[in-house]
Amino acid sequence: MSNTKACLILLLAILLSSGLKAQEPIAIGEKHKIASKILNEDREVWIHLPKSYNDSAITPATYPVIYLLDAEINFEYVAPTVDYLSRSPFADMPECIVVGIKNTDRTRDFTPTRSSKKDPNNAAKTLFSNSGGSAVFLRFINEELKPYINENYRAAGYNILVGHSFGGLFAAYAFLQPEKSFDAYIANDPSLWWDNKTVVHLAEKITSHPNHTVFYLGQANNEEKNMLDSEMAHAIAEFRNTVEKHESLRWGYQFYDKDDHGTVSYPATYDGLRFIFNHYKTDIRLVAKEPAALIKAYKAYSDQAGFTFLPSETYLNKIIKFSKDNNFEESHDYFLDLKSHLYQH
Amino acid sequence: MSNTKACLILLLAILLSSGLKAQEPIAIGEKHKIASKILNEDREVWIHLPKSYNDSAITPATYPVIYLLDAEINFEYVAPTVDYLSRSPFADMPECIVVGIKNTDRTRDFTPTRSSKKDPNNAAKTLFSNSGGSAVFLRFINEELKPYINENYRAAGYNILVGHSFGGLFAAYAFLQPEKSFDAYIANDPSLWWDNKTVVHLAEKITSHPNHTVFYLGQANNEEKNMLDSEMAHAIAEFRNTVEKHESLRWGYQFYDKDDHGTVSYPATYDGLRFIFNHYKTDIRLVAKEPAALIKAYKAYSDQAGFTFLPSETYLNKIIKFSKDNNFEESHDYFLDLKSHLYQH
Numbered sequence: 001m002s003n004t005k006a007c008l009i010l011l012l013a014i015l016l017s018s019g020l021k022a023q024e025p026i027a028i029g030e031k032h033k034i035a036s037k038i039l040n041e042d043r044e045v046w047i048h049l050p051k052s053y054n055d056s057a058i059t060p061a062t063y064p065v066i067y068l069l070d071a072e073i074n075f076e077y078v079a080p081t082v083d084y085l086s087r088s089p090f091a092d093m094p095e096c097i098v099v100g101i102k103n104t105d106r107t108r109d110f111t112p113t114r115s116s117k118k119d120p121n122n123a124a125k126t127l128f129s130n131s132g133g134s135a136v137f138l139r140f141i142n143e144e145l146k147p148y149i150n151e152n153y154r155a156a157g158y159n160i161l162v163g164h165s166f167g168g169l170f171a172a173y174a175f176l177q178p179e180k181s182f183d184a185y186i187a188n189d190p191s192l193w194w195d196n197k198t199v200v201h202l203a204e205k206i207t208s209h210p211n212h213t214v215f216y217l218g219q220a221n222n223e224e225k226n227m228l229d230s231e232m233a234h235a236i237a238e239f240r241n242t243v244e245k246h247e248s249l250r251w252g253y254q255f256y257d258k259d260d261h262g263t264v265s266y267p268a269t270y271d272g273l274r275f276i277f278n279h280y281k282t283d284i285r286l287v288a289k290e291p292a293a294l295i296k297a298y299k300a301y302s303d304q305a306g307f308t309f310l311p312s313e314t315y316l317n318k319i320i321k322f323s324k325d326n327n328f329e330e331s332h333d334y335f336l337d338l339k340s341h342l343y344q345h
Numbered sequence: 346m347s348n349t350k351a352c353l354i355l356l357l358a359i360l361l362s363s364g365l366k367a368q369e370p371i372a373i374g375e376k377h378k379i380a381s382k383i384l385n386e387d388r389e390v391w392i393h394l395p396k397s398y399n400d401s402a403i404t405p406a407t408y409p410v411i412y413l414l415d416a417e418i419n420f421e422y423v424a425p426t427v428d429y430l431s432r433s434p435f436a437d438m439p440e441c442i443v444v445g446i447k448n449t450d451r452t453r454d455f456t457p458t459r460s461s462k463k464d465p466n467n468a469a470k471t472l473f474s475n476s477g478g479s480a481v482f483l484r485f486i487n488e489e490l491k492p493y494i495n496e497n498y499r500a501a502g503y504n505i506l507v508g509h510s511f512g513g514l515f516a517a518y519a520f521l522q523p524e525k526s527f528d529a530y531i532a533n534d535p536s537l538w539w540d541n542k543t544v545v546h547l548a549e550k551i552t553s554h555p556n557h558t559v560f561y562l563g564q565a566n567n568e569e570k571n572m573l574d575s576e577m578a579h580a581i582a583e584f585r586n587t588v589e590k591h592e593s594l595r596w597g598y599q600f601y602d603k604d605d606h607g608t609v610s611y612p613a614t615y616d617g618l619r620f621i622f623n624h625y626k627t628d629i630r631l632v633a634k635e636p637a638a639l640i641k642a643y644k645a646y647s648d649q650a651g652f653t654f655l656p657s658e659t660y661l662n663k664i665i666k667f668s669k670d671n672n673f674e675e676s677h678d679y680f681l682d683l684k685s686h687l688y689q690h
């Protein structure tokens with residue numbers, strides 16, 4: 001067989017196996033590998049970009065970043081949840097980049113202290129023998145992952161951490177460190193019972209936070225009151241009683257009566273995001289009638305958050321269209337001006 | 346340039362542009378095209394398969410199918426929501442295939458009658474001039490789409506329809522037809538005001554449904570009481586008062602105080618699925634201690650649903666492992682037997 005012929009057959013095979021596929025996949029993100037020197041291992045991160053990120057019709061914008069633990073469990077529903085909550089013109093929150101961190105050893109990464117424990121159901125089994133790596137894992141996030149995201153994506157500089165169970169314990173740990181790592185935290189049914197409530201005791205040692213910090217705690221209804229659940233509930237109650245008294249903190253809490261430890265993350269992440277971005281939402285019908293209300297609302301929200309949030313170009317385009325369709329001529333001109341002021345092409 | 350050389354350069358270009366990509370996409374479904382004779386057009390459907398669908402370690406199973414309207418708006422969050430709610434061992438519902446139907450002309454497809462109306466904000470504009478196609482669209486679903494799904498996928502024969510706004514109107518319309526199309530319906534803030542409440546009047550003409558039918562209605566809090574919202578709220582109230590008296594119907598309703606028309610679908614679809622599969626959930630810790638409780642619970646749920654649901658092989662594997670880890674030896678043997686009885690390889 002000639003080289004040309006072999007080459008053509010190979011080309012055909014490639015085209016048949018990929019290019020000519022009838023079904024187009026529906027993708028919500030991409031998996032990336034980061035070589036971590038701090039952890040001395042490769043880490044997989046799952047990255048979701050907002051719908052408008054590559055929209056060539058608008059000026060490239062920057063976006064808050066949500067760092068999400070246990071990516072393999074949470075990424076697929078959290079990324080579309082964020083898209084849903086940030087849809088124009090009904091947006092409860094701004095569009096965000098979602099960065100899911102896949103586990104290699106979650107017990108090691110999410111626990112702040114070394115604590116070997118016997119399995120209560122099986123005394124022959126030792127649990128958590130590789131625990132105690134939170135400080136190192138937080139360094140990985142702050143010194144390797146965040147720089148990677150900030151260099152490769154248009155990150156705005158407003159960062160949120162979301163974790164569940166041991167991941168919630170890690171979120172609480174990161175929240176209580178002297179160095180500020182995130183602007184807002186969501187901890188879902190956090191394992192605060194860990195190692196004689198070591199993170200609860202951390203919380204007792206401090207009284208305030210960097211201005212504008214937000215913490216949302218979602219607690220599940222773990223019906224079967226076995227020892228672990230009971231310890232868990234007590235630890236969460238103590239943490240709650242302590243932290244809600246801290247200064248310079250916007251604190252949110254909800255008990256999920258219909259959810260257990262395994263299901264609470266879905267509603268609590270949704271509610272937590274809505275809590276963090278409480279008062280962000282504006283009503284297109286109202287602002288189209290009263291244009292100055294828009295900037296006023298964004299100013300008030302930005303003051304609350306300690307970070308400047310602007311109406312997105314996508315939202316302004318919707319308001320401009322709505323104003324035009326409804327013959328609000330002055331509003332139409334006002335928002336055209338505002339758009340060219342905020343987003344100069 | 347020789348043919349061989351040109352061919353090699355082309356090969357290299359293809360490999361560089363696709364095969365060697367460092368980033369792996371995270372896909373949650375595939376887009377398919379169906380040539381519809383009934384609608385005389387190509388229709389795009391977005392298909393999501395459960396995690397276990399292609400798991401070679403378990404016996405191929407069948408799955409209920411969720412038909413989802415407005416795929417382009419709802420598919421990306423509904424498909425992962427279903428995965429989340431059906432995760433073993435915390436499953437609130439069985440794993441399902443999700444079939445999202447993308448729109449070509451949603452006003453045509455989702456409205457049961459022809460009704461031209463002037464835009465209340467702009468008298469020069471006529472709305473809905475192409476309306477009235479629901480009967481044809483329902484035929485497309487029953488006679489073309491369902492057969493396509495049933496032939497190409499392992500569909501169990503339990504079907505659910507989910508729609509919002511005009512899509513909710515269509516769900517209510519389909520629910521009220523003499524021919525049974527679905528086992529369960531979720532209608533989120535349905536546009537029941539349509540054409541002088543024509544679908545509400547349909548509901549007044551009947552008194553019962555095929556046994557075990559489930560209907561869940563989620564209503565948004567549309568604060569600004571303009572004419573449309575007020576008509577909408579009245580129509581929903583009339584529909585509710587009528588349908589909740591129908592016989593042979595499991596009826597669910599919730600008002601979403603914190604959600605408007607644009608945001609209600611997310612929590613209401615989640616709650617609607619949980620309502621449809623109410624009492625489906627079993628607690629792994631309880632059944633591992635009392636094995637007979639599992640089949641009893643599935644039997645009770647199947648009786649309620651009018652359809653046989655069995656514990657999935659994935660769930661049985663988790664119970665078997667849990668029983669072994671916790672030294673419940675009798676349970677371990679019982680569930681191994683049950684598994685080989687239900688799923689013979």
